Amino acid sequence: MSYGDTTILHGIDLDIHRGEIFALLGPNGAGKTTTVEILEGFRQCSAGEVRVLGADPARGDDAWRGRIGLVLQYWRDHRRWQVAELLTHFATYYPNPRDPAELLALVGLTKQAGRQVEHLSGGQRRRLDVALAIVGRPELLFLDEPTTGFDPEARRDFHDLIERLARDEGVTILLTTHDLVEAERLADRIAMLVNGRIGVQGTPTELSRRAAAQAEVRWTAADGTARTERTADPSRLVWELHQHTGGPIADLEVRRPTLEDTYLHMVHREAKRGADGAEAGAGAPEGEERAA
Numbered sequence: 268m269s270y271g272d273t274t275i276l277h278g279i280d281l282d283i284h285r286g287e288i289f290a291l292l293g294p295n296g297a298g299k300t301t302t303v304e305i306l307e308g309f310r311q312c313s314a315g316e317v318r319v320l321g322a323d324p325a326r327g328d329d330a331w332r333g334r335i336g337l338v339l340q341y342w343r344d345h346r347r348w349q350v351a352e353l354l355t356h357f358a359t360y361y362p363n364p365r366d367p368a369e370l371l372a373l374v375g376l377t378k379q380a381g382r383q384v385e386h387l388s389g390g391q392r393r394r395l396d397v398a399l400a401i402v403g404r405p406e407l408l409f410l411d412e413p414t415t416g417f418d419p420e421a422r423r424d425f426h427d428l429i430e431r432l433a434r435d436e437g438v439t440i441l442l443t444t445h446d447l448v449e450a451e452r453l454a455d456r457i458a459m460l461v462n463g464r465i466g467v468q469g470t471p472t473e474l475s476r477r478a479a480a481q482a483e484v485r486w487t488a489a490d491g492t493a494r495t496e497r498t499a500d501p502s503r504l505v506w507e508l509h510q511h512t513g514g515p516i517a518d519l520e521v522r523r524p525t526l527e528d529t530y531l532h533m534v535h536r537e538a539k540r541g542a543d544g545a546e547a548g549a550g551a552p553e554g555e556e557r558a559a
């Protein structure tokens with residue numbers, strides 16, 4: 268995908284399976300929204316092949332569009348509409364819509380049903396975004412940074428809703444997010460996009476293991492100094508420490524590599540490549556990641 272002379276996406280290659288929750292992660296400007304907009308049919312890619320529910324999104328007809336759910340921008344023009352009114356109006360576009368009242372309960376907006384859209388808080392608007400995206404019972408749902416501005420409770424409710432849609436109704440969900448905890452909790456698989464390339468992809472567990480095979484063990488030694496050691500066998504190290512001290516190990520902490528470690532490792536690696544003037548991400552990023 269290029270805008271004029273500037274290449275934004277350098278050959279994204281991914282398959283998203285039916286019924287899975289797939290998260291696209293990456294720093295600002297990595298190309299997540301551009302990717303999602305190509306898949307939604309809002310942008311035509313400059314080269315390559317894209318198939319969404321069996322069709323080229325750039326040529327998707329109304330029947331195809333009715334099978335996908337996405338967060339539209341233009342409904343924001345309906346600021347004076349009441350929440351329930353807007354939802355009922357959008358429901359008329361679909362052959363088998365959800366009941367607007369049930370949907371309001373599902374996204375936790377029942378109390379705001381009669382409120383004008385312009386008087387909703389930021390987080391409530393995002394809930395309405397999601398409600399509008401699923402009113403037509405989509406098979407495939409695109410959510411671009413859906414929980415931005417959510418408080419912790421709203422975030423948890425939203426995660427429950429997404430899991431229910433995927434597990435109970437078999438909805439395929441493509442999610443972009445900056446929240447690594449969210450990705451780890453929700454996603455069956457994750458792709459990390461940096462500078463328009465997929466650096467790594469896999470299940471959250473696979474990606475967590477990529478950053479470093481070693482766990483970090485921290486404790487406070489008998490002389491009061493803080494100690495940190497990296498090891499591939501933390502239980503053995505803890506056992507040895509225990510043998511050595513003959514009692515409790517003070518402030519013991521065993522930390523496995525997290526998704527955040529992988530993410531930061533990859534972003535730093537790509538930033539360094541950029542600074543070195545190398546062609547970022549060229550070659551075989553997967554193999555290189557393993558070697559790292």
Ligand SMILES: Nc1ncnc2c1ncn2[C@@H]1O[C@H](COP(=O)(O)OP(=O)(O)OP(=O)(O)O)[C@@H](O)[C@H]1O
Binds near residue numbers: 270275294295296298
């Ligand atoms: N219409 C456009 N014309 C030219 N460049 C664009 C256009 N839209 C996006 N870009 C550029 O494409 C790159 C990728 O943008 P994109 O919005 O896809 O990133 P993103 O990963 O979604 O970022 P964020 O996390 O900040 O939302 C950025 O460098 C952006 O400036």
